[in-house]
Amino acid sequence: MIGAGFAFSILPTLRRVYEGDPEGLKEAVNRHSEHFNAHPYLANLALGAVCRMEMDGKAPEEIRRFKLAVRGPLGSLGDSLVWAGWRPVTVLASLVLALAGASPGATVLFFLLTYNLGHLLLRVGGFAVGLARGSQVGDPLRKLSLPHQADRLAAMAVFFLGSVLGLVIGRGWTFGVSVLPWGAMVGLGLILGSRLGQGSWRWTLWAVSGLCGAIFLIGWIA
Amino acid sequence: MGDPFVLILLGGFLALDDTSVGQFMVSRPLVAGTITGWVLGDPFLGLLVGGLIELYFIPVFPVGGSDFPEGGPPTLVGVVAAIAVPGAGGIALGVVVGLLWSRLAAVSIHLLRKANGRIMPDPTRGVVSSKRIVRAHLTCVGLDFFRGSALTALGLGFARWASSALPGLWPLSPSLTLGILILGAAIPAGAFVRSLGGWRKRGVLFAAGAGGFLIASVLL
Numbered sequence: 229m230i231g232a233g234f235a236f237s238i239l240p241t242l243r244r245v246y247e248g249d250p251e252g253l254k255e256a257v258n259r260h261s262e263h264f265n266a267h268p269y270l271a272n273l274a275l276g277a278v279c280r281m282e283m284d285g286k287a288p289e290e291i292r293r294f295k296l297a298v299r300g301p302l303g304s305l306g307d308s309l310v311w312a313g314w315r316p317v318t319v320l321a322s323l324v325l326a327l328a329g330a331s332p333g334a335t336v337l338f339f340l341l342t343y344n345l346g347h348l349l350l351r352v353g354g355f356a357v358g359l360a361r362g363s364q365v366g367d368p369l370r371k372l373s374l375p376h377q378a379d380r381l382a383a384m385a386v387f388f389l390g391s392v393l394g395l396v397i398g399r400g401w402t403f404g405v406s407v408l409p410w411g412a413m414v415g416l417g418l419i420l421g422s423r424l425g426q427g428s429w430r431w432t433l434w435a436v437s438g439l440c441g442a443i444f445l446i447g448w449i450a
Numbered sequence: 451m452g453d454p455f456v457l458i459l460l461g462g463f464l465a466l467d468d469t470s471v472g473q474f475m476v477s478r479p480l481v482a483g484t485i486t487g488w489v490l491g492d493p494f495l496g497l498l499v500g501g502l503i504e505l506y507f508i509p510v511f512p513v514g515g516s517d518f519p520e521g522g523p524p525t526l527v528g529v530v531a532a533i534a535v536p537g538a539g540g541i542a543l544g545v546v547v548g549l550l551w552s553r554l555a556a557v558s559i560h561l562l563r564k565a566n567g568r569i570m571p572d573p574t575r576g577v578v579s580s581k582r583i584v585r586a587h588l589t590c591v592g593l594d595f596f597r598g599s600a601l602t603a604l605g606l607g608f609a610r611w612a613s614s615a616l617p618g619l620w621p622l623s624p625s626l627t628l629g630i631l632i633l634g635a636a637i638p639a640g641a642f643v644r645s646l647g648g649w650r651k652r653g654v655l656f657a658a659g660a661g662g663f664l665i666a667s668v669l670l
Contacts, residue, residue: 232570236587239580257580261573268473311511312646319480319508323501324663332484332493343475386643386652389508390659393639396632397660398667400625410629414636421640422649426509429519429638433506433549436634440546444539447619 234275234295235260241279259288266299267306269350274298276358277365284362294363305374310350313381318343320388327395393418452490454606457526458599460489464522465598469512469559470591477522479503479548486529496529499544503528505635506549509642517556523598524551527605534613538627539620543612545631551605558597566590 238260246253266274274295281291322339330338358365397411421428467477475481479500487496503525512518525548532544569586571578620627643652 231573232583232587235578235583239583243580254577254579257583258573258578261571261578261583307511307513311513315475316508316642319478319504322480323504326497326501327667332487332497335497336481336484339478339480340475347474382646383652383655386646387655387659389639389642390656390661391663392505392659393636394660394663395667398664400629410633413633417633417636418640418643421509421637421642422644424637424641426641426645428641429506429509432634432637433519433553436506436631437546437550439630439634440542443542443622444616444619447539447621450621 231261231264234264234271237275238279238282241282245282256282256288259292262292264295264299266302267310269310269347270302270306270354272351273354273358273365273369274302276355276360277362278358280359280362286363290363298365305378306350308378309374309381310347313378313385314346315343316385317381317388318346320385320392323392324388324395327392327399452530454603456489457486457530457606458602460486461523461526461602461605462595462599464526465520465601466591466595468520468522468598470594477520479507479521479525482522482525483529483548486526487533490530490533492533495532495541495544498541499529499532499548500525502541502545502631502635503548503552505632506545506638507552509638509645511645517560519549519552520555520559521552523601523605524548524555526602527551527609530606530609531612534609535616535620537617537620538622538624539616539618541624542620542622542627542631543616547605547608547612551601554604555601558601562590562593562597565593569593 235257239257242253242256242260246256260278264271264274277298278291278295281294318339321342322335325338326332326335357368361368393414397407397414400407400410421432464477464482466472467474476485480497481500483496483498483500483503484493485496487493487500490496503521507519507521510518528544528546528548528551531547532540534540535543569589571582571586622630643649643656646652649656
């Protein structure tokens with residue numbers, strides 16, 4: 229969530245706080261349009277807290293300092309908790325379910341329900357905690373020990389990734405595919421990927437596309 | 451190939467879910483692929499293509515202003531292409547088209563961000579009214595919907611061409627095709643393990659998952 233999004237989201241509260249004071253409303257909208265950047269789910273925590281501060285009539289400079297202080301930590305915490313944790317865990321668990329024989333409907337439903345349970349808990353719960361605690365939102369966050377939870381989620385994601393690949397190879401075996409050579413090649417792919425790092429998805433995408441294009445071309449020539 | 455109007459609308463909604471509105475992850479390849487498959491009458495193929503694309507995207511986190519692949523409209527286009535070309539070639543084509551369209555989508559997102567920067571009022575250049583914030587916000591959301599729809603329409607055009615030009619050209623068996631695609635997905639998967647702590651820290655958990663489920667799938 230960035231500056232203009234923050235201003236858009238806080239508008240209903242500002243309209244209530246500055247009812248009958250159009251100049252005050254304009255000034256407040258302007259203040260909240262300033263640069264802000266945090267994880268879209270955890271930004272609700274800051275949003276709730278700023279709503280409380282506005283309703284309590286805190287000084288604009290204090291609110292600005294609060295927003296500056298929380299945006300970085302909320303951004304990095306959300307990235308590790310959601311993008312690198314909860315989302316891969318739920319996606320990979322759903323793939324395990326699909327490979328175990330679940331129907332497409334059950335797979336998708338499982339993913340959407342589990343993912344959005346965590347998602348909405350963060351958004352709605354974060355906003356409620358922010359609204360209740362105002363600038364003191366740090367205390368309940370520390371009690372939840374979210375970085376530790378993010379590490380646990382990362383461990384679960386790796387476990388489910390292994391499970392997906394194990395199931396894929398096992399399924400191949402049941403369909404008569406030689407497990408050893410394919411398993412070895414997948415292992416080599418994993419090692420190559422871990423050596424090359426996160427950017428490897430980009431050139432893998434081009435390499436696989438080029439290979440498939442070449443196979444289509446061979447089929448056309450033959 | 452289904453009703454193009456419905457698919458273009460679906461592409462627009464999937465683009466919105468990716469960033470602008472909600473982020474309920476309906477736009478993830480796994481979900482977008484299955485939904486498109488449903489619309490076109492083959493949810494299993496949709497799940498297969500979406501699931502494979504999902505594995506290629508697993509190490510990518512939309513952190514800050516990083517370049518990340520879009521999942522929704524590209525997977526939709528991939529599934530349409532997969533259904534247009536019957537057999538194993540359709541699966542390969544669907545995954546490849548989905549991956550390539552995700553790069554095209556990344557370019558369109560970059561352009562959209564530039565446009566958003568121009569549309570959004572700058573508070574340092576004067577007072578920003580609440581009406582202007584709402585108008586600018588809704589315009590940006592509308593532009594994102596249009597971007598997703600246009601990307602989908604372009605993909606439908608490609609799938610129409612593929613349905614007449616490519617059937618029968620893929621010489622490989624389904625198992626070999628899936629093997630190649632999974633082999634490709636193993637590389638981003640390795641990168642994913644590295645970004646979450648590496649093999650030394652997470653290797654045992656990975657091996658437990660892989661070994662446990664491999665044995666279970668063979669025995670059961």
